[in-house]
Amino acid sequence: MEIRIENIENIKHAAKQFVDNMGRSNVFAFYGKMGAGKTTFIKAVCECMGVEDVITSPTFAIVNEYTSETTGDTIYHFDFYRIKKIEEVYDMGYEEYFYNNSICFIEWPELIEDLLPENATKVTIEEQEDGSRVVKF
Template identity: 45%
Template sequence: MNIIFSLDEINEVAQQIIAQNPNKVILFHGEMGVGKTTLIKCLAKNLGVDGATSSPTFSLVNEYQTTTNQLVYHFDFYRLKIETEALDMGADEYFYSGHWCFIEWAEKIPNLIPESHSVIRIQLLPDGKRSLNLL
């Protein structure tokens, strides 16, 4: 799936992503400030998360519950110094839990990523729009 969108269309993009039935472990790639966290917030909302969501930059993971009692985990590994830090906090248990796992900065933990996963790449275009590829 390839989409060009503006940030005011991000909620519709989240709906389209969910409609594609991706793997529940999704890696988000893109430069800082491109909108990865904003997209993850919209995905969580579209999955039924009612409460406030935020970036887990300092806590590494935030857990949310949907209105249908599904769990959604949002990881941000930007501040990780070594991969074993993610292992020490039990990342692998989250990844194989069967729940939604949205992972920012997955390149910091290459050996922990499950074989079955989807990838979203977001790129900022010169006109301010974003290009999104779901693989």
């Protein structure tokens, strides 16, 4: 599927489209260049899913945990940009996150691709020349 985000004003509509089409997958690996809008889009998706907490990039924490106020579901938001060694991911117990049926949104999955579940959904976000974004999954 492809979702076009013309501007920041219609990101909520795009997030709703994404949520409506997530299917049965629970792990979503977000690919895109620095500044493509991965964190901004994940924030909009979390809000669409009922997260009322302040949603921030987990760059330094590696993982942020949120709870949907509408469903009670736990949502994990990962940022593996700062991971230097795969052992860091083993030490954090990634299996407990990826394989417990909670929703996991992962930024910079290139660094841990071998650890992703087989059913992980690959999501790409690309900035277009006109400043719009295209989300493909």
